[in-house]
Amino acid sequence: MHCGKTTPPQLPLTPETWMYLADQKGPFSTSRVSSQKMASKILSIADLKESASSSLPEFAAEFFNSGATNQITMHDNSAAYGKYRLLPRVLRDVSRVETGIPLFGRDITFPLCVSPAGLQAMAHPEGDLATSRACAKMGVNMGVSSYANYPVEEITDAGNKVAPINHVMQLYTLNDKAKQERIVRRAEAAGCKAIFLTADSPVLGVRWNEWRNGFKAPVGLDYPMIEISSDEIQAASHDDGFAAVNSASHNWAAEIPWLRSITKMEIWIKGVLAPEDVETAIEYGCDGVIVSNHGGRQLDETPATIDALPACAKAARGRIRIHVDGGIRSGVDIFKALALGAECCWVGRPALWALAHDGQQGVELMLEILYDDFKRCMQLTGCRSISDITTASLAVVNASGPLARL
Numbered sequence: 001m002h003c004g005k006t007t008p009p010q011l012p013l014t015p016e017t018w019m020y021l022a023d024q025k026g027p028f029s030t031s032r033v034s035s036q037k038m039a040s041k042i043l044s045i046a047d048l049k050e051s052a053s054s055s056l057p058e059f060a061a062e063f064f065n066s067g068a069t070n071q072i073t074m075h076d077n078s079a080a081y082g083k084y085r086l087l088p089r090v091l092r093d094v095s096r097v098e099t100g101i102p103l104f105g106r107d108i109t110f111p112l113c114v115s116p117a118g119l120q121a122m123a124h125p126e127g128d129l130a131t132s133r134a135c136a137k138m139g140v141n142m143g144v145s146s147y148a149n150y151p152v153e154e155i156t157d158a159g160n161k162v163a164p165i166n167h168v169m170q171l172y173t174l175n176d177k178a179k180q181e182r183i184v185r186r187a188e189a190a191g192c193k194a195i196f197l198t199a200d201s202p203v204l205g206v207r208w209n210e211w212r213n214g215f216k217a218p219v220g221l222d223y224p225m226i227e228i229s230s231d232e233i234q235a236a237s238h239d240d241g242f243a244a245v246n247s248a249s250h251n252w253a254a255e256i257p258w259l260r261s262i263t264k265m266e267i268w269i270k271g272v273l274a275p276e277d278v279e280t281a282i283e284y285g286c287d288g289v290i291v292s293n294h295g296g297r298q299l300d301e302t303p304a305t306i307d308a309l310p311a312c313a314k315a316a317r318g319r320i321r322i323h324v325d326g327g328i329r330s331g332v333d334i335f336k337a338l339a340l341g342a343e344c345c346w347v348g349r350p351a352l353w354a355l356a357h358d359g360q361q362g363v364e365l366m367l368e369i370l371y372d373d374f375k376r377c378m379q380l381t382g383c384r385s386i387s388d389i390t391t392a393s394l395a396v397v398n399a400s401g402p403l404a405r406l
Helices: 032-039 045-055 058-065 072-083 127-138 152-160 177-189 208-213 230-234 238-245 252-262 275-283 305-316 331-339 349-381
Strands: 084-086 101-103 106-108 112-114 142-144 167-171 194-198 266-272 288-291 321-325 344-347 394-397 403-405
Touching: 045 058, 045 349, 058 208, 058 349, 072 084, 072 305, 072 331, 084 331, 084 349, 112 127, 112 142, 112 349, 127 142, 127 152, 127 349, 142 152, 152 167, 152 177, 167 177, 177 252, 194 252, 208 238, 252 266, 266 275, 275 288, 275 305, 288 305, 305 321, 305 331, 331 344, 331 349, 344 349
Parallel strands: 112 344, 142 167, 167 194, 194 266, 266 288, 288 321, 321 344
Antiparallel strands: 084 394, 101 106, 394 403
16 A cells, blocks of 8 residues: 555656646646747636646546536536626725635635545645645635645645645545544544534435546555555545445444544534524534535535525524635635625636646736735725625626616
């Protein structure tokens, strides 16, 4: 087993995709493809997606870009933001605006963090390490996936060598409870501030594109946190590998008290869409919830997260912290989510596209794009601080035509 290795994995990708030049400073610096990508100006998250999708092998691009079955939820996650309209207040002094918020004991640059996402080394060989460094440099937090391709200790260390940064550890309920406990204890020892318990994945969602492609993680990539080597990954299908590790018997009464007994980290529930589950999270003393549908990759035809957010925020009534992920593609989207009750937003696919585009520098660029757009949105709506962003800043488009105030 090679789960603890620190050298970047070698992906079995085509020479046209990864043509590393020996005369460059680093082993992953530029290729013929990335040189072409850098020649065009990246102005938006859509540009990053296009760049990544054009350079990654088809099986990798489809894994990152696709969702469950008919992909209705994945599409709705982004499209649902479009029905909300901004209501600017004018003639306000916005020469100085405060975009930062406190989160996990440290201020972050703006209310956005990078979601835990597995297989980042399929997008770029430095994967999670590059993301951690970029998040540290840009002053935001990062989630570490249980399916990361590097150990949590190396991921947190990579970021902290750049600047102080907070990480959280995403966790599934595993069949092997001792292994699950090892993940928790390693994350806490590595400095992670919270556990994000993924609640929406008792089984893997139906992903037709993965079945058609016979998807598996590329040869050479390990899952060190769940202690699975590349050889073991190749020995089973993606679905069978997930089912062998993850438990469908997870439940509130078993998981939350047990986690409380083994860690002092905060405990958040990731994958909440119903206000009733917000109430249950409060009942069990959880520290927060992430309104999420797993990027539309689990159960299709669930609500877009921005549509589920208001009811969840209303149920919370300030008793528990509410974050959101899914479909956020601009700073305006972040603004809308905050107006509808989120404290902070998380993005997954944009970071993967950014990694594929240009590694660490790509993730930094992605965060810069979202930060600049968010700050400008605050200024153009007349909001000088995060507390100014409320439902008064939004209206919703009605089928009959007139805007409705929220």
